[in-house]
Amino acid sequence: MRSNVVILLVMGAYFTIADIAYGIWSHLAFGQVEPIGTAAIALLVILSVFIAYYLWSGMRRSGTLPEDNLLGNIEDETGEVGFYSPWSWWPLMLGVSCAMAFASLAVGWWLFFIAFPFAIVALVGFVYEYSRGAHAH
Numbered sequence: 001m002r003s004n005v006v007i008l009l010v011m012g013a014y015f016t017i018a019d020i021a022y023g024i025w026s027h028l029a030f031g032q033v034e035p036i037g038t039a040a041i042a043l044l045v046i047l048s049v050f051i052a053y054y055l056w057s058g059m060r061r062s063g064t065l066p067e068d069n070l071l072g073n074i075e076d077e078t079g080e081v082g083f084y085s086p087w088s089w090w091p092l093m094l095g096v097s098c099a100m101a102f103a104s105l106a107v108g109w110w111l112f113f114i115a116f117p118f119a120i121v122a123l124v125g126f127v128y129e130y131s132r133g134a135h136a137h
Helices: 002-030 035-062 090-107 109-127
Strands: none
Touching (some): 002 035, 090 109
16 A cells, blocks of 8 residues: 555655646736645645545554465465455446446437336345345344
């Protein structure tokens, strides 16, 4: 995580310089500072520094991770990454309904109004899959 923090801080410094340069350039070219672009680049600075701080504070609390060990092996990070139900149909239904909603950008907005209720039902089913039925915990 240390390298990620350094990369994000370098990005924050770059965006700071870019924001100042953009403000000066827009003032010289147009006679006034262009507010939208300047604010957008300033938000990039804030976002980069915010994520760097979050990773730094997590690194401080958790200690050295296996990927930070220069002498570590690949198998040091083995273990369960997450949990996925191989028999679940909810991810397929959620993917199809989201694909229909995305296709509505090209086909027409009427398709979005058909896909949205299906996406809500699929999302609720996917989230609460283990709250009821045979696999309830």
